[in-house]
Amino acid sequence: MDDLTDVYNEIIMEHSMNSYNKKCLECASCCKMGHNPNCGDEIKLELKMNGNVIEDMAFSGHGCAISQASTSIMIDTLKGKTIKEAKEIIETFIAMIKREITDEAELEKLEDAIVFKNISHMPARVKCALLAWHTIEDMLEESNSCK
Amino acid sequence: MKVEDIIKDFPILQNRKETYLDSGATTQKPYQVLNAIDNYYKSYNANPHRGAYSLSIEATEKYEETRAKIAKFINAKHSEEIIFSKNATESLNLIAYSYGMENLQADDEVVLSIMEHHSNLVPWQKVTKCAKSNLKYMYINEEYEISDEEIENKITNKTKIVGIAHVSNVLGTINNVKKIIKYAHKKGAVVIVDASQSIPHMKIDVQDLDADFLVFSGHKMLAPMGIGVLYGKREILNKMTPFLMGGDMIEYVYEQNTTYAPLPNKFEAGTQNIEGVIGLGAAIDYIEKIGYDTIQEIENEVVSYAIEELSKLDYIKLYITPNKENHSGVISFNINGVHPHDVASILDAEKVCVRSGNHCAQPLLRLLGIDSTCRASFYIYNTKEDVDNLIKALKKAYEMFKKYIKS
Known part of the structure; x- marks a missing residue:
């Protein structure tokens, strides 16, 4: 990619450098670490469930702007969603990054997370963008333990 | 030779517009190396050490000539002290398994510098755990160097093996390996030098250093990927058991037992990377020419x-x-x-x-x-x-x- 201002845009920069989602939850239902061993990015996701609904989420950790912003924006997107809705959004996000989506309308459900669309053109950074999404995917799979 | 002339030897630097600042990971390759490999396949490709026909003999000769060239290049006393491997990582694993595993006893110490590449660190974790020996590190000071005091504090009478990068791949620090080797020898330890980041840039003389083992990868010094070198003192290599078993490293094979070939074949099981060896020979010629x-x-x-x-x-x-x-x-x-x-x-x-x-x-x-x-x-x-x-x-x-x- 020649012009990175599409990637390092205002929303990604704000979320990566000064995220309001970077904190600890007081009464999390469960938490999980996500790690990219090759680059050292490390996040801890905390999740608070209310029945079937993701009531609150937060993260801590360190990593590049892409991984940190992707985590923060994911939290904004998934908060208040049911497990079923969240799983659909996660699937769509991963498919978008892997360039598997042909119908652009499908991307609407991603809300702000659509800003990561251009990452699909930067193979070296795909795993940065996906770290949090793979981590939450595993958490929801194990969601029975998230009560 | 001027840098402008050198650049002309590297096709990728003509074909691409990139500013390449990652030679510590792998260097680009000059025409001289690419042509040598091309010529090998076009002119004398055969499996060395196998055929009685002249093509195979020619391939064997070139292979062994390159071994002798490398011995001379690093001033090894004997050609058979040069063992070909896949890369520095494989050379280090060979040492860890064939020397470390056989010689370390409980409570012995292996001392590494904290700036080692994982390849000179992870194998020693495994080997010291198996042998119930201890793994210790020489740390750096605020100038990103290992001080003399640190060397003398960490290398003790219990130390049997010292592993040291000649040049750190992160800091670029040139370690005083000669001094470390001298001190380690006084304490009765053998020293392994990882020369991967030094040999592209500076003359290596294994006899002057008195290194027991020294390893490097070809691809960081203009040669192709997949070829590496292990140097070891002959008397040490002779006492070691093979690392990989298979064809060409044997003498007699019976149903239940095998006797092994002498050096260097003992450590070169299976068909070797001849194009890599030929490329490495050409890379050394190029470095010596400059x-x-x-x-x-x-x-x-x-x-x-x-x-x-x-x-x-x-x-x-x-x-x-x-x-x-x-x-x-x-x-x-x-x-x-x-x-x-x-x-x-x-x-x-x-x-x-x-x-x-x-x-x-x-x-x-x-x-x-x-x-x-x-x-x-x-x-x-x-x-x-x-x-x-x-x-x-x-x-x-x-x-x-x-x-x-x-x-």
Whole structure:
């Protein structure tokens, strides 16, 4: 990619450098670490469930702007969603990054997370963008333990 | 030879517009190496040591000639002290399994520097755990160097093996391996030198160093990937058991037992990477043609200029020793407050190739309190213009991030 201002845009920069989602939850239902061993990015996701609904989420950790912003924006997107809705959004996000989506309308459900669309053109950074999404995917799979 | 003439020998530098500053990871290859490999397949390809026909004999001769060339290049006493491997990692694993596993006893110590590449570290964790021996580290001081006191504190009468990188792939620090070897020998330990980051840049003399083992990879010194070298003193290699078993490393094979071939074949099981060996031979010819004096002259000028220019940017933190004579062609740095991967991506968009990450040296980075750096590494084809491109791209990266950086 020649012009990175599409990637390092205002929303990604704000979320990566000064995220309001970077904190600890007081009464999390469960938490999980996500790690990219090759680059050292490390996040801890905390999740608070209310029945079937993701009531609150937060993260801590360190990593590049892409991984940190992707985590923060994911939290904004998934908060208040049911497990079923969240799983659909996660699937769509991963498919978008892997360039598997042909119908652009499908991307609407991603809300702000659509800003990561251009990452699909930067193979070296795909795993940065996906770290949090793979981590939450595993958490929801194990969601029975998230009560 | 001038750098402008050297550049003409590297087709990729003509074909691509990139500013290549990642020679510490792998160097680009000159025509001389590419042609030698091409010529091998076109003129004398056969399986060496196997056929009674002249083509195979010719391939065997070239293979063994290159072994002798490498022995001379690093001033080994005997040609059979040169063992071909896949890369430095395989050479180090061979030493760990064939020497370490057989010789370490409970409570013995293996001493490594904290700046070792994972390849000279992870195998020793496994071997020391199996042998119930202890793994200790020589740490760096605030100048990113290992002090004499640290060497003398860590290498003791219990130390049986010392592993040391000649040049750190993160810091560029040139370790005083001669001194370490002398001290370790006084304590009765053998020393393994990882010369992967030094041999492209400086003359190696295994007899002068008195190294017991020395390893390097071909691809970091203009040769193709997949070829590496293990040097070991003959008397030590003779006592060691083979690492990999198979064809060509045997003498007699019975149903239940086997006797092994003498050196060097004992450690070269299976068909070897002949094109790699031929390429490495051509790379050595190329390095010798230019000469280490010229190589160092070119590199010193560019690396000094890079340090000077990087030092002008107050938002950049450099991880290099202030003692210039102890520093090679590797510069690790970070833009304060910006993650190295983001910096490397922005540099990539400006067609500047640097490495970012932990450089296979996690314990060192943990000691430094960071999890990654950007790394620019230089070789004979780099120019001041390359440095200017790097600086320009770094300024751009900083401009993109500066209003968001937390103070």
